[in-house]
Amino acid sequence: MDPARAEVLHGWTHTAxxxxxxSRVGEARRFAAHESARLGWNPTDAGRLSLVVTxxxxxxxxxxxxxxxxxxxxxARHAVEVIAIDNGPGIADLRMVMQDxxxxxxxxxxxxxxxxxxxxxxxxxxxxxxxVCVARVSERPHEKDDGYAxxxxxxxxxxxxxxxxxxxAIRLPLRGETACGDAWAxxxxxxxVALCVADGLGHGPExxxxxxxxxxxxxxxxxxxxxxxxxxxHRALLGLRGAAVCALRWDxxxxxxxxxxxxxxxxxxxxxxxxxxxxxxHGTVGLQIRxxxxxxxxPPDHAIAVVHTDGIEGRWHxxxxxxxxxxxxxxxxxxxxxxxHRVRDDAxxxxxxxxx
Numbered sequence: 001m002d003p004a005r006a007e008v009l010h011g012w013t014h015t016a017x018x019x020x021x022x023s024r025v026g027e028a029r030r031f032a033a034h035e036s037a038r039l040g041w042n043p044t045d046a047g048r049l050s051l052v053v054t055x056x057x058x059x060x061x062x063x064x065x066x067x068x069x070x071x072x073x074x075x076a077r078h079a080v081e082v083i084a085i086d087n088g089p090g091i092a093d094l095r096m097v098m099q100d101x102x103x104x105x106x107x108x109x110x111x112x113x114x115x116x117x118x119x120x121x122x123x124x125x126x127x128x129x130x131x132v133c134v135a136r137v138s139e140r141p142h143e144k145d146d147g148y149a150x151x152x153x154x155x156x157x158x159x160x161x162x163x164x165x166x167x168x169a170i171r172l173p174l175r176g177e178t179a180c181g182d183a184w185a186x187x188x189x190x191x192x193v194a195l196c197v198a199d200g201l202g203h204g205p206e207x208x209x210x211x212x213x214x215x216x217x218x219x220x221x222x223x224x225x226x227x228x229x230x231x232x233x234h235r236a237l238l239g240l241r242g243a244a245v246c247a248l249r250w251d252x253x254x255x256x257x258x259x260x261x262x263x264x265x266x267x268x269x270x271x272x273x274x275x276x277x278x279x280x281x282h283g284t285v286g287l288q289i290r291x292x293x294x295x296x297x298x299p300p301d302h303a304i305a306v307v308h309t310d311g312i313e314g315r316w317h318x319x320x321x322x323x324x325x326x327x328x329x330x331x332x333x334x335x336x337x338x339x340x341h342r343v344r345d346d347a348x349x350x351x352x353x354x355x356x
Contacts, residue, residue, distance in 0.1 A: 007076070008219065011184035011348070013171050014070040014083070019060040028057045028069050035073040035080050041139050048118045049080055049137040055115050056084040056133060064131070065089070070170065070334075078139040079120070083170070083330065084132070085338050091126040098124075123328035125335070132334040134168075165193045168329030169350040170337055172311075174203045181207025182309045182348035185215045187222035191252045193352055194222040196229075197265050199309040201241040201284065203346050210240040214285060218247060226260040230285065230292035237286025245285045246307055248278070253354055256296040257305065262289055266314050267307040272325060274300035275318040278307075304329065304353045306336070311347030313340040329353040 017028040032053040036046040053071070060067030064086030072081045091097055097112050112133075116122045119135040126132075165188050173180035181200040186193060196218035200207030217233040226247050233245055244263025251258075259278045261267060262285050267278035276297055283289035299305075304325060316336060324331045329351035341347050 006187055006189040008222070009076055009167060009186045009188070010215070010219070011169060011171050011186075011350070012072040012074050012081070013173065013180050014072040014081075016172060016175070017057070017069045017071070019057050019064075019067040019069055022061055025054060025057040025061060028071065029053050032071055032080060032082070035071065039073060039075060039078065039080070039139065045137065045139050049082075052115050052118050052135050052137055053082055055111070056082060056135065059112070060084055060086055063089075066130075070172070072171075074136075077136075079136045081330070082135045082137070083334050084135075085130065085334050086132075087130045087338070088128055090128040091131055094124070094126060121328070123331055125324060125327065125331050130338060132331055132338065134328050134330045134334065163188070164191045164355060166329050166353045166355065167193070167195075167350065168331070168333055168353070169348070170330065170333040171348045172337070172341075172346065174346050175343065177204055177346075179205045179208040180348070181211060181346045182311065183208070183211035183215045184307075184348055184350050185218055185222070186350070186352070187219075189223070191354075192223065192250070194218075194247070194249045195305070195307060195350060195352060196222070196245065196247045197267075197307045197309065197348060197350055198246075198285075199244045199263065199265055199311075199346070199348070201243065206241050207243075207346070210237055210243040210286060213237050213240060214243050214245050223249060226258055226294050227292045230260045230262060230289075234285050234289055234292075240286050242284040242286035244309070246278070246280065248305060248307065248352075250299070250305065250352065250354075256298050259295050259297065260292050261295075262292060264310045265307065266310070266312075267305065268318075269297060269299045269303045269305055270318045270321065270325075271300035271303040272322055274303070276300065276303075302326075302354075304332065304351055306332065306349065306351050308336065308349040309345075309347060311342050311345040312336055312349055313342060316340045326353075 066087035198211035200210035261280035
């Protein structure tokens with residue numbers, strides 16, 4: 001791995017705000033303001049984020065069933081991610097609501113068109129089962145033009161070229177907990193990507209210690225030998241709670257996906273015509289494992305990788321995300337969370353997408 005080129009992402013944690021009362025709109029806005037202040041943003045960028053959060057939360061309160069807002073700071077990318085999720089009734093005319101100036105009324109913005117304009121990345125998907133929206137607001141070191149992303153493409157502002165690999169993720173602690181027992185990290189080096197997802201036994205701070213210990217081992221050599229990484233992680237977790245751990249390496253569009261997976265972290269390679277599961281061994285890293293094995297899977301053409309902990313039901317059907325292939329990968333994570341979240345556990349979903 002070339003340190004000068006590689007981007008290393010240490011998974012961020014989302015905070016959930018069920019928008020079941022008008023007061024939750026202000027609560028979400030204040031949280032976002034705290035996050036932008038923690039990142040040291042200027043008032044202009046913080047104000048853009050405040051408007052995005054207020055508009056999305058107000059729309060959920062007025063028009064949606066089961067609406068919730070997820071907010072996460074992403075320090076490595078100088079951004080705050082805002083995800084709106086609901087259970088319907090959906091948006092009948094996307095073109096109309098995306099027109100800048102269209103408003104649902106009673107909010108300080110001008111509807112979803114304003115959210116798109118104020119965001120640096122934006123994508124939206126809606127069906128009668130519900131709507132998911134991803135908006136990222138980034139710190140802007142200098143003035144940019146007024147271009148903005150299409151609701152269907154999530155191209156960054158200014159029509160910048162997409163990276164070879166995009167990673168979208170949601171990590172959500174059990175409700176009432178601040179520490180998440182799941183953890184994930186990814187390294188991106190050109191067309192190569194390495195990913196590790198860990199699920200500490202149980203939930204809370206002790207589970208978090210175990211999963212973070214596994215991630216520390218992965219971060220030492222993310223493109224290294226997967227079997228050796230699993231063995232080192234096992235030693236590092238001795239005396240801790242233990243964890244399920246899945247590590248993948250995908251070196252290029254035509255390359256096989258190499259994996260070592262121990263425990264109940266699920267991984268699948270999904271395209272429009274195929275759905276292939278990554279094999280996993282029984283055991284718990286740090287407690288009891290057999291000799292780790294490395295598997296090689298040929299991914300389908302134009303596939304995405306979906307890796308998730310058991311806070312997400314495993315028996316979801318690939319067709320539920322077919323319409324989102326090629327879109328912002330966080331939309332896939334949001335739909336799976338909405339439809340398959342086991343609410344009595346931490347939940348993490350990481351989606352790796354290749355462009356081109």
